[in-house]
Amino acid sequence: MSPSAPLDALVVAAGRGTRLQSAEDTAPKQYLPLGPRPVLAWTLLALAACAELRRIQVVIHADDGPLYAAALDTLPPALRARLAPPVTGGDTRQASVRLGLEALAAAGSAAGARDGHQLEDGGAPAFVLIHDAARPFLPLAVIERMLAAFADGHEAVLAALPVHDTLKRANSGGVATGTVDRQGLWAAQTPQGFAFPRILAAHRAAAAAGLTGFTDDTSLAEWAGLSVKLVEGAADAYKITTRADLLRARADAARVPAGLPQDASAMTDWSAYPDIRVATGYDVHAFEPGDAVILGGIAVPHERKLAGHSDADVVLHALTDAILGAIADRDIGAHFPPSDPKWKGAASDQFLIHALDLLAARGGKVAHLDVTIVCEAPKIGPVRDAMRERIAEICALPLGRVSVKATTSERLGFTGRKEGIAALATATVRLPAGQDEA
Numbered sequence: 001m002s003p004s005a006p007l008d009a010l011v012v013a014a015g016r017g018t019r020l021q022s023a024e025d026t027a028p029k030q031y032l033p034l035g036p037r038p039v040l041a042w043t044l045l046a047l048a049a050c051a052e053l054r055r056i057q058v059v060i061h062a063d064d065g066p067l068y069a070a071a072l073d074t075l076p077p078a079l080r081a082r083l084a085p086p087v088t089g090g091d092t093r094q095a096s097v098r099l100g101l102e103a104l105a106a107a108g109s110a111a112g113a114r115d116g117h118q119l120e121d122g123g124a125p126a127f128v129l130i131h132d133a134a135r136p137f138l139p140l141a142v143i144e145r146m147l148a149a150f151a152d153g154h155e156a157v158l159a160a161l162p163v164h165d166t167l168k169r170a171n172s173g174g175v176a177t178g179t180v181d182r183q184g185l186w187a188a189q190t191p192q193g194f195a196f197p198r199i200l201a202a203h204r205a206a207a208a209a210g211l212t213g214f215t216d217d218t219s220l221a222e223w224a225g226l227s228v229k230l231v232e233g234a235a236d237a238y239k240i241t242t243r244a245d246l247l248r249a250r251a252d253a254a255r256v257p258a259g260l261p262q263d264a265s266a267m268t269d270w271s272a273y274p275d276i277r278v279a280t281g282y283d284v285h286a287f288e289p290g291d292a293v294i295l296g297g298i299a300v301p302h303e304r305k306l307a308g309h310s311d312a313d314v315v316l317h318a319l320t321d322a323i324l325g326a327i328a329d330r331d332i333g334a335h336f337p338p339s340d341p342k343w344k345g346a347a348s349d350q351f352l353i354h355a356l357d358l359l360a361a362r363g364g365k366v367a368h369l370d371v372t373i374v375c376e377a378p379k380i381g382p383v384r385d386a387m388r389e390r391i392a393e394i395c396a397l398p399l400g401r402v403s404v405k406a407t408t409s410e411r412l413g414f415t416g417r418k419e420g421i422a423a424l425a426t427a428t429v430r431l432p433a434g435q436d437e438a
């Protein structure tokens with residue numbers, strides 16, 4: 001995939017959610033609320049985090065026009081402008097995907113003419129990511145792994161997770177009849193990404209052959225002879241299928257900092273945030289005996305660990321202070337006193353999330369984060385990207401807005417003597433006008 005090859009997403013949202021629906025629910029699962037917005041709106045926000053994505057085609061049920069319109073009302077204009085007019089789906093997921101693909105193909109032949117919609121059609125895409133509306137919390141890192149696979153020349157790419165549970169086959173009476181070898185088994189998620197002409201042809205061929213039973217697009221692609229490349233999916237990209245999944249999603253939505261959906265920066269109209277603030281944070285922790293340090297939210301194997309009341313993650317602590325600095329709201333110690341036993345051994349992502357919540361409460365957004373780690377060891381280069389990904393995930397930021405750097409202090413001072421690690425962070429945040437109160 002060349003950087004300029006047009007990439008579109010297709011979101012299938014025409015199902016009825018029969019495995020979840022009960023008397024309590026007034027709508028199919030993709031329109032049920034998860035905090036401030038329905039499932040489908042979260043899904044679109046997550047996809048829109050991908051700056052390379054040109055347009056999103058949603059496939060809806062013929063009965064769901066008003067529900068779809070209400071879902072769109074919860075989204076910012078910048079995102080709505082990237083949506084093609086919705087098209088009506090079919091009786092199966094397979095049929096809905098095919099109808100969505102046909103709409104994207106038709107965009108190629110009727111550029112700019114559909115429904116007088118403001119979106120510049122610009123032709124059919126070169127690549128398409130097909131995604132379930134029912135998977136609202138797709139991390140941007142998964143999309144980035146898929147784009148990397150396209151760039152490596154793969155024409156069909158599946159986000160999937162290795163199966164870790166022992167698998168049983170059972171009879172209709174619920175009695176085990178055998179154990180399935182899980183070696184080499186993966187659970188398919190979405191997105192599933194394809195060279196657009198290849199998946200369109202495959203779906204057309206399956207329909208022409210009267211084959212209607214494909215539960216996902218990569219099984220159809222395999223049938224059509226495409227080789228499917230697996231990339232690592234994410235536990236967070238789970239599908240809402242049952243009521244238990246819905247309750248899990250409601251809890252997850254509550255943990256996402258208010259006003260900071262997953263693509264907060266990618267979709268932001270920054271002109272609405274004229275108050276630009278840059279603040280710094282600094283933290284130091286000493287080494288003590290151990291076998292790994294926690295840095296930037298990940299465990300880095302090392303001959304020592306960092307001593308501290310919490311997990312002693314200097315990187316997340318420095319970032320937390322930088323964000324608190326930008327909103328002039330004291331420092332991490334004031335919010336999370338080391339004297340409070342509650343924070344003993346605490347994972348530091350919660351400190352950072354608290355600072356992000358305070359920023360969001362003022363209507364603000366993070367524009368950029370930059371950290372410098374000062375230590376002789378461990379080596380930061382090999383874990384830099386994992387650290388960036390974890391920070392981006394915690395802060396709901398695109399990866400391109402998170403920077404991690406490292407330096408030694410030339411064997412000078414306490415870091416040079418390998419007595420501990422220091423981290424310096426800079427946060428650039430943007431706020432709406434009028435946030436001057438102390």
Ligand SMILES: Nc1ccn([C@@H]2O[C@H](COP(=O)(O)OP(=O)(O)OP(=O)(O)O)[C@@H](O)[C@H]2O)c(=O)n1
Nearest residue numbers: 012013014015016017018019091092096133134
């Ligand atoms: N005719 C269909 C069936 C499913 N889907 C979409 O495909 C995704 C994955 O399907 P699934 O979880 O099975 O959704 P439902 O079919 O709605 O659920 P159920 O099988 O419980 O009825 C969902 O986003 C769903 O809206 C669709 O667009 N058209």
Ligand SMILES: C[C@](O)(CO)[C@H](O)COP(=O)(O)O
Nearest residue numbers: 132188189190215216217239
């Ligand atoms: C596409 C899919 O979400 C991949 O896991 C899945 O196949 C949808 O099928 P379901 O059986 O209807 O959940």
